[in-house]
Amino acid sequence: MPKEPENVDARPEWAPLTVDLDRPSAARVWDFFLGGSHNFQVDRAFAREAMKQVPEGQVIARESRAFLRRAVRYLAERGVTQFLDIGSGIPTVGNVHEAAREIRPGARVVYVDNDPVAVTHSRALLQGDRDTLVLEADLRRPEEFLGDDGAGLLLDFSEPVAVLLVAVLHFIPDSDDPVGLLARIRDRLAPGSHLVIVHGSIENDGHQAVAEMYKRMPTPLTMRDYREVLRFFDDFEMVPPGLVRMPEWRPDPMHGSPGLRIPGYAGVGRLP
Secondary structure, eight states, X not given: OOOOOSOTTSOOTXXXXXXXXXXXXXXXXXXXXXXXXXXXXXXXXXXXXXXXXXXXXXXXXXXXXXXXXXXXXXXXXXXXOEEEEETOOSOOSSOHHHHHHTTOTTOEEEEEESOHHHHHHHHHHTTTOTTEEEEEOOXXXXXXXXXXXXXXXXXXXXXXXXXXXXXXXXXXXXXGOHHHHHHHHHTTOOTTOEEEEEEOOOOSHXXXXXXXXXXXXXXXXXXXXXXXXXXXXXXXXXXXXXXXXGGGSSOOTTSOOOSSOOOSEEEEEEOX
């Protein structure tokens, strides 16, 4: 469990003045689950309340991060050198550029998030790294970050790009047309590009209760079932083993998966 700051009421020096310290943020709650320290008292209180309903919350976060690293390494091993991480969150151990460069030292990565804390820390972490770029933008407005003055400043979209949407699409309600959003992103991609998705689902009453809790946030949850998540891969060829539970996607034989049912699905698709 992350250590509590000594003065929980003070605004940390790293917190932008525009950030509301009285309202939880999905990115900061996720940071807490991952063991990070860039979260506020309101985020920690929310996370602990959620864990009363879903005690495995931190395990789910770690499994999501582990899947991300496995997927990035898999793609890098197959020659992918460009990554667009949308909804990248607050930097933590095993970021995309770190995982990719274990295989491809020259890999280029663009991080996109609409949370100012995530953007501030990403820029601080990556200062001086010419092969990374951090953009403050929203998935619901892809034109904000897909243009030549956005991700195109670093990525060459005439060549394959891996688009990562890890634990972010369930914050996009149906009213914002997530299928249409993905189609607009897909239209920017060259053949041989990949789409990587982790999406939450409701498996029991505890998960439903947490979904209800997230209605307090600016980004409530929209959980989806297997068929709804699979639809996001329209026009992509699924990479084996297809759309599965996170621990089941090309598991690392050196690390055992937890003996519990992880809610949600993970998959990688290739654009022919």
